[in-house]
Amino acid sequence: MRWSKSFIPTVRETPADAEVVSHQLLLRAGMIRQLASGLYSFLPLAWRVMQKIMTIIREEMNRIGGQEFHLPALHPAELWKESGRWEIMGENMFRLRDRRGSELCLGMTHEEVFTAIARHELRSYKQLPQVWYQIQTKFRDEPRPRSGVLRVREFIMKDAYTFDLDWEGLDRAYRNQYEAYCRIFDRCGLKYLVVHASSGAMGGQESAEFMVLTDAGEDHIALCEACGYAANTEKATSRILDIADADGLPVPEMFPTPGVRTIKDLEDFPGGAPADRQIKTLAYFLDDQFTLLLLRGDHELNETKLVEATGAMHIRPAHPEEIKAALGAYPGSIGAVGVTAYPILADFALRGRRNMVTGANRDDFHLRGVDVERDIRVTKWADLRLVKMGEGCPQCEGTLTVRKGLEIGHIFKLGTRYSESMGAYVLNQEGKAVPLVMGSYGIGVERVMAAAVELSHDAEGIIWPITIAPFQVILVPVNMADAAQRAAAERLYTDLLAANIEVLYDDRDERAGVKFKDADLIGIPIRVTIGPQKLARGQVEILRRRTRAVEDVALETALTRIRKIIEEETREVLAR
RNA sequence: CGGGGCGUAGCUCAGCCUGGUGAGAGCGCACGGUUCGGGACCGUGAGGUCGGUGGUUCAAAUCCACUCGCCCCGACCA
Structure with missing residues (x-):
């Protein structure tokens, strides 16, 4: 992609109403723009990142037998009334009527719709287990959207649902999802934590949240360094010292x-x-x-x-x-x-x-x-x-600390909450109707992107993990007016494209400083600079965004070297 | 929903308290020139219903009322 033909509206100054780092940098990098409170437009650079994240999610979902669906975002009220959540969701649900006056809502999540499919189509234990998922827009009328893309009213979620005959099956399905989630976030280069969580309005028995530790998050997590206990404070318990009371009065x-x-x-x-x-x-x-x-x-x-x-x-x-x-x-x-x-x-x-x-x-x-x-x-x-900071760990002799976290994924053992309320039963081996045992599993795509920024940036801008970076390489000739530089850049650009390397070619007629600042800001992991002195020696410069390590390589071997560095960077993402 | 704050050029903001000078600055943008490895410099220029409505006044960006929007802090969740 040529920068001169691209829409990458970077801005120098931090917009006044952006507080959290991911909001500031995504805005400045020309990746997002706000449409209204809690509603964001994703510009081409951001969409590339999101698509990469979604690709990773798809690969890992498919790997555990997931089948991708695409369900409506607009739902009939009756479905939600059946599950009882038409009431429970209250003001958080966007509701509307069609021209005939029928009540509808915008889907906040899809347990109801998937369960509705399951109850019509799944009849026998022989059809189980099923692992269904989609990547789709959810709508939630949040009382207070905030922190840029972190808490919004419309967002993209990968939501998966599993249907099993019994609890052992659910345990297996849950375990598979758990492991898939770990691989997804590992591949996205996120450092995360899995914590015990409350299942809230989803209902169900057991749930775990995938959290990134950052002050931009809104959750509080109780952690024990000694044994690894980690729980959302909504759910966390702690050991507190007994207090020995003196005898009181016979009567207050x-x-x-x-x-x-x-x-x-x-x-x-x-x-x-x-x-x-x-x-x-x-x-x-x-x-x-x-x-x-x-x-x-x-x-x-x-x-x-x-x-x-x-x-x-x-x-x-x-x-x-x-x-x-x-x-x-x-x-x-x-x-x-x-x-x-x-x-x-x-x-x-x-x-x-x-x-x-x-x-x-x-x-x-x-x-x-x-x-x-x-x-x-x-x-x-x-x-x-x-629970409070400094109280005893419920599992060992350690002490709890409380830190802020951002929830990027949440997995639930729903059990029969929806299958019973909505009548989703199958016949088991004995010919007896039993409710499907369900699980549900969500990942917030924008949050994964924002979490990556929160965890990986510096004063100059974003530092994308190469696995989700909008481009792997940015190619910058220092001076487009110099024919030799331009020729070398054009050639290398063509070679990189031919080699299937994702390259952003900064062919703008801008000064070097501007290009370097922009390259740092949008966070492309590998920068290849073509400048007059080094080019005269037949060399180009390769700089890694994360470490700022610089090496000069011969123009002819640049492609090979870049390929190698991409491999290294990819390995490092997984190793971190 | 409770509390706090803000709406003036594409962006960051000054002007408002204490009404009256031709609505301003920097950045960005357009054109010309000089520059060219870390957000260059000079010149010229375009760009505004001062969020909206109503009111007070001889006179409102400025004072008052209402209203819309946005941000931040507390109760929800990917």
């Missing part, structure tokens, strides 16, 4: 705490208590049921765990006025002692604790000497706590 005692509203206030208040001796009381509505949630004062609620523990579909914190009406006090003075009218969920960390301090349900008063199990009618104990 109310005391005035004027102005005390927070855990911190009460710590500082004379006669108060350290955070780990306080009971934090939160009021939530769980599907319209007012509920009290109890945690240790220094612990934070994990809403994902709350949803999983209760099965609630919609949760929200209660408003101050609602709390006042229910308990007789405003937040800051509420507690669960003596409360019988509402369910009370308590975190395991409060079990057996005595001599605690909590709100008295009277503004500006607290209770001391509270023995949790004696004084509070807990309806359910659960793990509700968000």
